[in-house]
Amino acid sequence: MESPDCQLPGIASALRPYIRPRDEATQIRSDLQSSLQKHNGFEGTTLASINITRPRTGREQQTSPNIAGVRRAYLKALEAHTAAQSRYHALKADLEQLSESARPDNSSTSHDPSSVDVHYIPMLRQREKRRRLLVIERAYSGATDVGAGFVDGHLDDIVKQHAGDLPTPPATQIPAFNDKPDVEGRIASLKKSVLATRQTVNVRLSAAKKTSAVELVGSGGETAGLQSALNELTGWMERQLGVIGDAEGDVQATPAKHLTNGHAVHAAPDVESIAKLYDDYLEARQRLVHTTASPMAVDVRGPNRTASAPDQPPSGQQRGAASTVLPYIDTLSSAKQEERTLLQQSTHLRRQIAASESETQRLLARLADESHLVHPGASKGKEWAKAAESAGPATKDLAMHRLQAGVASTDVAAQSLEQVRGVPGLLDHLAG
Template sequence: MQRVEPYPMASLDCPIPSVGASLNPYIKTRDEVTRIRKDLHSHLQVHDGSELVFLSLANPSGPIKSQTPTTITGVRKAYLDALRAHSASQARYDALKADLASLAESKSSTSAVPVVSQPSVNDCHVPMLRQREKRRQLQLIDRTYVAVTTTGAASIDGHLDDIVRQQAGDLPTLLSKPPANLSEKSNVEAQILKLKKTVLSVRRSVDALAAGNSGDRAISVPPARTGGEALGLQSALNELTGWMEQRLAVIGDADAKSQAIGVTEVSNAHAASGGVSLDDIAASYRDYLVARQRTIYTTSSTPLTFRPASFSVALENGTSTRHQLRSPANTILPYLDGLTSAKHEELCLFQESSFLRRQIAASESETQRLLARLADESHLVHPGISKARSWTTAAAEASNATKEVALQRLQNGESSTGAAAQVLQGVRNVPEYLRQSTTRSM
């Protein structure tokens, strides 16, 4: 390294020659100062082994050895010592700044949110749950007190059922209850019983007709008649049916003594008095069966739109046509099929309503079990709560608490950011301050 000659102070002469002569070796131009720094950097890189990084007064890079080589003397040695002292002071300054920033942050966090030691989970959560339960009970008492004071003595004098009905509403109507229109008609069962009796009587008459002699089976069947004749025969059939039912009722209501009278005594009495004999009654009953059969055939046959070719064809096909007719019960009681289908539909509807009721009950029980399980697992509500209103209140309280904590932390972060910005601005001003100090010292 070459020795740098002192720069002559031609334009800046010192009024005291001795002082000017002593300061003349230390007063250099900017270019000479830059060249000296480069030379020092290359020399330190060769002897110290550090990386090739630009040296500056504000931020020297790389470690600097505490021992000064013997080859460095004079101004270079003093400059190296100054660099070492500056690096040590800068490190100490940074450490003090970091300590001050950590103290400020801990103080702000302590004042905003008090730090509570958490030795265990039970010591932290059990008191919180107890305080929450006490708060919930106090809120319930407060709401009840407000309701009592607002409504007055009316809320106390009222019956418990009335209060529950006012809060929860009336109980729903059971689905298994029969409709109102069915309960109004109290004689439906009596009508059905009457229809059953009529069906049985018609079936008995049909069986008796089927078991009759061959002469009765060979009775000629007249062709189909017009609508007026069919209506007349139908009315006659109704009258005969009513007369037979009356006869059967009279026979059923007779005394036991009258039932014990022999047939011969009755026939003798009628013969003596000139009344009707048993043969006349049997003949009248056969006539009744014939008329009934004709009426059944007339009402069951389909009216013809054309005149039949001959009456003999109808006689030949009478036996086959008789098997193709509807049953005598449906002919006498045309509304029997409708009543049967209505009864079947009613049973189906009752079964569907009972099934739906079971499904609704199962869904409600499952919902109650789910709410109870969630209430037992959650820390927001009291265990066993099954009302949605309690969940809504707890959710609102938790949301408000979360918002307060978030806002508080946001304010703390903003204050910390402002403090960090001030510290950063101070660090950025340090090189300028050191540069000014160096310039003044030179």
């Protein structure tokens, strides 16, 4: 078709395939409209943009099977966009209706737009979050189903499969404590505690007596000090006689040289030495009794001492007369007390160590009966170390296998999550 009005023949020849007569163009337009109404379900209605975007009622839209690929995805995106717009308009209408119903009559002529932001927009955001969470949950369920073959097994079942059933527990229970307690040891500790308490009471009583004796005025304090010194010396001599008696028993254990009526006769020098020591003891006691009977008057108050404090004893009398006669008696008594205390502590520590060892042995026996790594009755740490060394590589390989399976499942879940997150962007890109 040549147009005599066209002044450019080249352009006319290029546009010739697209130029149709008016009646042919009208026929093509009517065919397109009828085809669109037929495939989209708008028969009997005027084809306009407002009718196309309006949600349909009645039967669901049937997509043409000839549309596939990118065009089908684009058509679905348009349908989703249309549904979203219709829902948006419906929610907007509901919000306007609610705002109109909540507005007080003749109370205020101005509308507060902040109520919509405060009450309804957070609700819409929560609905959107819930929709996203449902999508993620469906994706996680799919990833879990895919990796169920890797992570569903339990560690106990795997150990049972590789090592067999656990050994049966022993029929007899191991007693927590010994059936026969250490009665003798407890009685001995009780006796030691009683003796230590009695010794402490005696020391305090003697200290109180010494304090009361020091507070006496004049010769009364000196008499009490000398009396205590006499008692200390008497005790010392009696202990010495006990030592001599032990030495005499040792001499009797040796073969006797002279026998009289079948009894052993001691050697003369030993008897003489004992008699001499006893005479010395009697002489010392007589001197102490004489000293006690006739105390020496001593002026304890110096020239600078005032009369306002006559009852205050001098500092030299605080040690006591016994310390003056026997200067090492205080050191010996304190050393004896420390020795007794250390002995009690060492005894207590030994008992604690023995109790800990017995408890450790009992625990090892119970664990050996319950474990499948060592044989029942194993009570040494070397057997446990050998069992751990032999079972260590297998346990490590099993743990690494499970770890790799878990990492693979985690990667699959991450990929699924990324794909789910990319769906809204893809839809927006298709819609745009």
